[in-house]
Amino acid sequence: MGGLGKTTLAQHVFNDEQVKAHFGVRLWVSVSGSLDVRKIIKGAVGGKHDEGAWVSICQDFRRLRVLVMSDFGMKEVSPLIEKIKHLKYLDLSNNEMEALSNSVTNLVNLQVLKLNACSNLKELPRGIDKLIILRHLDVGCTLDDDLCKQLEYMPHGIEKLTSLQTLSCFVVGKKKSPKSEMIGGLDELRMLNELRGRLEIRVKGYEGGYCVSEFEGAKLMDKQYLQSLTVRWDPDLDNDSDIDLYDKMLQSLQPNSSLQALRVEGYGGMRFPSWVSHLSNLASIVLEGCGRLKHIPPHREQPPPADLSLSNSSSTDTHRISQEPFLLLRWSHQQNQLKDNRTPIDLPRSPQQRRLIYGRQQQQPQP
DSSP states (O other): OOSSOHHHHHHHHHTOHHHHHHOSOOOOOOOOSSOOHHHHHHHHHSBSOOHHHHHHHHHHTTTOOEEEOTTSOBSOOOGGGGGOTTOOEEEOOSOOOSBOOGGGGGOTTOOEEEOTTOTTOOBOOTTGGGOTTOOEEEOOOTTTTOOOTTOOOEETTGGGOTTOOEEOEEEEOOSSSTTGGGEEOGGGGTTOTTOOEEEEEEESOOOTTHHHHHHHHTOGGGOTTEEEEEEEEOTTSOTTSOHHHHHHHHHTTOOOTTOOEEEEESOOOSBOOGGGGGOTTOOEEEEESOTTOOBOOOOOSSSOOSEEEEESOOSSSEEOOOSTTSOOEEEETTTTEEEESSOGGGSOOOTTOOEEEETTEEEOOOO
């Protein structure tokens, strides 16, 4: 019921000196209809940051350890965030900022930084090397469909984050750009031997033979805790050229033998690296969009991988997968189906290899 002075009374209470002295954080909002607390908070700190709201958060909660502001529609993160010096966990996922304030790098106690699903994010802050105890840096990944797709490169200094256990994706940027002095190469991974779980390497650009030395410098063989590796060349790259260079790039990314899952997308080479034959713990290989690939080495270790998946990986009628335990197959484009190139005795008898997938086709071994 309007006209009774409810708002006037509330304003007097809000501005009362005793109330100000007792409550460190005060926020005035107008509410009509149903009460939606999350919507109210979004209105206070979302979009272009409300300086007053950030002042309240960053000054009056300086001892805060965990701050979750995911899905707030934020386009900026206030530089005032550096005042929350004790912060250990910061979740800014699924927001709309294009860049992250450099003041975030002053949060020297930060251990977890979540930025996944920030679809507009183009760059990480300079000075990220100051976050020396950071353990988890999540910028999403293709498999979870929450990748920061606009992220252009990884900044110099990642190599100093030797406590990192999670790095969801490393973006190999284009060195020939105005920001080339800020771009860190893949060899920034050299000393990050605590990495575990999944790692995606997304190649957005490369420069001749120089990139091979950078790829070798990543020293993936030393990452004994990594379980899953995805290497993805962007579709915008011209994979019809530099075939030998593609072969060398992938060959230089030899992982530790403890790897359990390998996924390669957009590979422009013709031969798969020989090291795949010696991954004794490998349970799954997925090849997608590898249109020029002609040869995969035989798996020399037993048992063979449980799953071998090839999707749109043959540009010719015959796609040869060399020797047992892999099956030799012919892809019939005209009939859009999978056919044996010879008798099916090449199908591995090992029960560990459950299926071989080519495109959308699946063939199960006979018992």
